[in-house]
Amino acid sequence: MDLLPVALTIITASTPLLLAATGELVTEKAGVLNLGVEGMMLVGAIAAFAAAVSTGSGLIAILVGAFSGVAVAAIFAVLTLTCLANQVATGLALTIFGVGLSALVGSNFVGISLEPLPQLNIGVLSTIPILGDLLFGHDVLVYLSFLMILLVGYFLSKTRSGLILRAVGESHDSAHALGYSVLTVRYLAVLFGGFMSGLAGSYLSLVYTPLWAENMTAGRGWIALALVVFGTWRAGRIAFGAYLFGAITILQLHVQGWGINIASQFMTMLPYLATVIVLVFISSDKMKIRINAPQSIGKVFYPPR
Amino acid sequence: MSQNKAKSKIGQLDEPELAPLLKLSGITKSFPGILANDAIDLTVKQGEIHALLGENGAGKSTLVKIIYGLLKPDAGTFEWEEGALSLSNPAQARSLGIGMVFQHFSLFEALTVCENIAIADDQKLNLKTIALRIKEVSDNYGLPIDPDRYVHSLSVGEKQRIEILRCLLQKPKLLILDEPTSVLTPQETLNLFATLKNLASSGCAILYISHKLAEVKSLCGTATILRNGAVVATCNPKLETAKTMAELMIGAKLHNIKRPKKSGSHDNRVQINKLNLKSNDPFGMDLENISFDIQKGEVVGIAGVAGNGQTELMAALSGEVIQTGSHETIFFDGVGVSTMRVAERRAMGAGFVPEERYGHAAIKEMSLKDNALLTTSQKLNLVKKGFLQSNEICDLTHKIISDFDVRTTGLEMETGNLSGGNLQKFILGREILQNPRILIVSQPTWGVDAGAAVFLRKSLLDLAARGCAILIISQDLDEIFEICDRIAVLYQGTLSPLINTESASVDQIGLLMGGKTTE
Secondary structure, three states: OOHHHHHHHHHHHHHHHHHHHHHHHHHHHOOOOOOOHHHHHHHHHHHHHHHHHHHOOHHHHHHHHHHHHHHHHHHHHHHHHHOOOOHHHHHHHHHHHHHHHHHHHHOOOEOOEOOOOOOOOOHHHHHOOOHHHHHHOOOHHHHHHHHHHHHHHHHHHHOHHHHHHHHHHHOHHHHHHOOOOHHHHHHHHHHHHHHHHHHHHHHHHHHHOOEEOOOOOOOHHHHHHHHHHHOOOOHHHHHHHHHHHHHHHHHHHHHHHOOOOOOHHHHHHHHHHHHHHHHHHHOOOHHHHHHHOOOOOOOOOOOOO | OHHHHHHHHHOOOOOOOOOEEEEEEEEEEEEOOEEEEEEEEEEEEOOOEEEEEEOOOOOHHHHHHHHOOOOOOOEEEEEEOOEEEOOOOHHHHHHHOEEEEOOOOOOOOOOEHHHHHHHOOOOOOOHHHHHHHHHHHHHHHOOOOOOOOEHHHOOHHHHHHHHHHHHHOOOOOEEEEEOHHHHOOHHHHHHHHHHHHHHHHOOOEEEEEOOOHHHHHHHOOEEEEEEOOEEEEEEOHHHOOHHHHHHHHHOOOOOOOOOOOOOOOOOEEEEEEEEEEOOOOOOOOOEEEEEEEEEOOOEEEEEOOOOOOHHHHHHHHHOOOOOOOOOOOEEEOOEEOOOOOHHHHHHOOEEEEOOOOEOOOEOOOOEHHHHHHHHHOOOOOOEEOOEEOHHHHHHHHHHHHHHOOOOOOOOOOEHHHOOHHHHHHHHHHHHHOOOOOEEEEEOOOOOOOHHHHHHHHHHHHHHHHOOOEEEEEOOOHHHHHHHOOEEEEEEOOEEOOOEEHHHOOHHHHHHHHOOOOOO
């Protein structure tokens, strides 16, 4: 087995998870549980695809994809933050809405294929054998996914704004009593989550399989959500989980290709099982969970009179 | 009322050398159905320690929230150092030099001390600078604290220290403290008072909200007393007695409680033998080797600072947590109940009033009627063949409301709308009317105003006189000394031996609460 192409496909499989999970991490750290990741990704995917087909520009497609994710997240934000709707129910509805909307819009785009996003060749670095391909021969979204998780990790742990965001997620009443606007922080966090989900969707329809198929996210939004929880809201663990999931997804395909006699259903199940078990195992520290889990997640904030 | 006003004016002490810092006039604020503040005038001078007294619902919290910019008054003027202005948010209040220590801490448990202070810091300093400032200020005022610890790992006293430090870092001109000593040991309280006096002498004005009148007498130079949203008196607490101030607060005469002498009867109602319990909360306290007994007609008090195992002890006694060990550790009326659930223990004639009023004692979203039914259905036969006996339930709820003076708008009122004191009267009333053989009460009068507290303590003593064995788990030492026959102290999950109240001193109990056994 040639390892280089395997490694490259692992990166491709992991990137959308990492993008979406990064966004959801910020949303949840602010105390909002948005179960609509799958829906936002699908809307992002079809919007980016449609933009790419009609303009031919990768950059415009990515932006359209990301901001359509923001638009869908805005619906969620208005319903849950301003209208005080239940976050779980609204999030589920958002996913169903995203599936339907993307299928409706996408019906005209079925069967069209695209040139995938170009690789960003970083000067001479890309010509280094193996390493050049592995590290410096990707499209812009792969780099962005790494950049964003690093930035988000830094933002949450080291900056003042990140501290305020965590405080809002930890206890919205206390943050309010100190004079911070809980709603503003949460709106921004939800919209950022939508932006990242939109990017993740764009990656699927522009790079992963450069065509539109109904429900093409195939549950990746839910995996991203699970990664955030099982990664105990820590950027490093979430990135690790995303790559673990991507790696097992790809490797089990190769193993099936070798003709080993294991039921294919079991192999397909493996990435889900392994990722959850590994993350739960490495994160099973009560103290750490208590410190990292946002305490007011999913709770509706009623501004006091 | 006018009599009271006239009387208290005599006691007023004018100190002309102090300039007014904050002057409120005609502050009015109403919420749907309640006039919370009714044309309140209040002047706080530089460097004075000014007490704000009043019962629950008298409007103290509303008033300080207005001063801190959390609420906007409907009418009235706010003058700060000679200039009228209107506050729009707490950040503006902080920039004026107003700091506030909340009654229920506004701390973030999952953040470090340093982060907690940084988040309330409007100068937007970085964490390293803040850690240095914390060291500096905490040394100055004798408030030692490690900036890198996570808040959840600190004691309540230390948490309060953070709140105070958080304000001090802003160099406040006015510091508001909302019932700061309700969670402290007597020794910690003395330390706090020393800090506050030190602060006041450096020119910082302090607005001190409390219902502990003895503390107000020893600390404050002026007191403003509120009742039903209006100022009823301004006085010098040093010239008043605790009793006269309490009467001003409640607008009625206050009767002292007499603890009846106990006959040395031996009828072991409750026996705890070497109770060990691992807490299932990662920040909880494990119980070790707890043993005590309660006789018929006796009130036993367990003192201690919160977080020393009270929650776990209550859960073990009430059956919220079930003992799994091989031998019996808890006996009610001589019967081992370690493996019984709450309902089975209740069926034996035990009643429980947990500390958490919502979620353990009552359900916020349900009506008073439904909450009345929750613990009484078995003993009072309110359910027959699976059907609720609506009339009997209504009668019972009426009886609780009238016997215990619960101020409500009716049986169908949502329980969450009751004030803390009223809710506690309702919950205690519900248990007492069942005539329990054993009653275990955690924090019976926490956050309850003076008048209602006296009433509740009296009800408990009456119940004991009828033969009930009562256990009181409380942080309020005054209360424990007032109504208990024997006292023990819970510290770090272990219980001191029981001491007869007659031979115990506040100092001795206070030391035990701080973990010191001999002095």
